[in-house]
Amino acid sequence: MTKYFTYVLLLALILVSCKTPEPVIDEGMNREIYFQRAQEAYDSGYYDNALFYYEHFLQDFPDDQANGIMARYEIAFISYKRGQLTEAKEKFQAILDEYKENPIAPYPSWPKQLSEKLINEIQEKEFTANQQNQ
Known part of the structure; x- marks a missing residue:
């Protein structure tokens, strides 16, 4: 019984440690922190969290053209x-x-x-x- 409990506990710890951290917007967070957190999330493979920070930056600082x-x-x-x-190409073209x-x-x-370069690559x-499909 204790062996079973140990395995269940170990499995629960593994699952908890693999959970994606929730992104947080702190009150009064400055522009640099949005980008820092987004980059940290991206580097860790948490693309949804990175998108969260970039999208909230655009909402919270709509007049910041350069960072936008x-x-x-x-x-x-x-x-x-x-x-x-297709989605990436449209977004690069909008830029x-x-x-x-x-x-x-x-x-x-x-x-x-970089947008020009990546559109060309796409x-x-x-x-x-298309050539392979013909």
Whole structure:
């Protein structure tokens, strides 16, 4: 009986330790903390938590253009990493459209450059897939 109880307890501990931590938005949380927590979640493989922080950043700081474009890029990149290529391509294209529509906005250059690169990679994957299907 004690052996059975030990196995059940061990299994319960393993299951609890594998649980995805819940994301938390602290009152008065600054911009940098959103990105730090999102990156930590992403690095740990908790993509949903990373999305939570990026999406809440966009809601909580709608006027922060520079960081907003970076958050949108990271959201698109998570779609790309998950293999959701159509969705990722649409999001990357929306980022490029934003640069075209607001040429004097204080955006960093890297989200545009990486969005262009990843759209090209997605198009190459689509072309290869279409060629293999013919």
